[in-house]
Amino acid sequence: MAENTNRGLFTLNGITGMLIATALLLGILFFLESNAIKVENAAIKKPYDPTIFTKDLDTVKMISKDNLKVMQKLWGKE
Numbered sequence: 001m002a003e004n005t006n007r008g009l010f011t012l013n014g015i016t017g018m019l020i021a022t023a024l025l026l027g028i029l030f031f032l033e034s035n036a037i038k039v040e041n042a043a044i045k046k047p048y049d050p051t052i053f054t055k056d057l058d059t060v061k062m063i064s065k066d067n068l069k070v071m072q073k074l075w076g077k078e
Helices: 015-045 067-075
Strands: none
Touching: none
């Protein structure tokens, strides 16, 4: 039976692999955190305005062909 002679402390299965995996995970974490901060800053500068969608919804009937006209007006496709 052949022995495994490729073992080593600084191979990809040892400390080196652990350091590469840790650096990769920290890099992914930094990327995601920085994007989350950018999105939050953009949301602070231009907050969500729900009145764009809700101001004309009082005229919408449950079953009506006129609903398409109201929705096109909301979407800016008049």
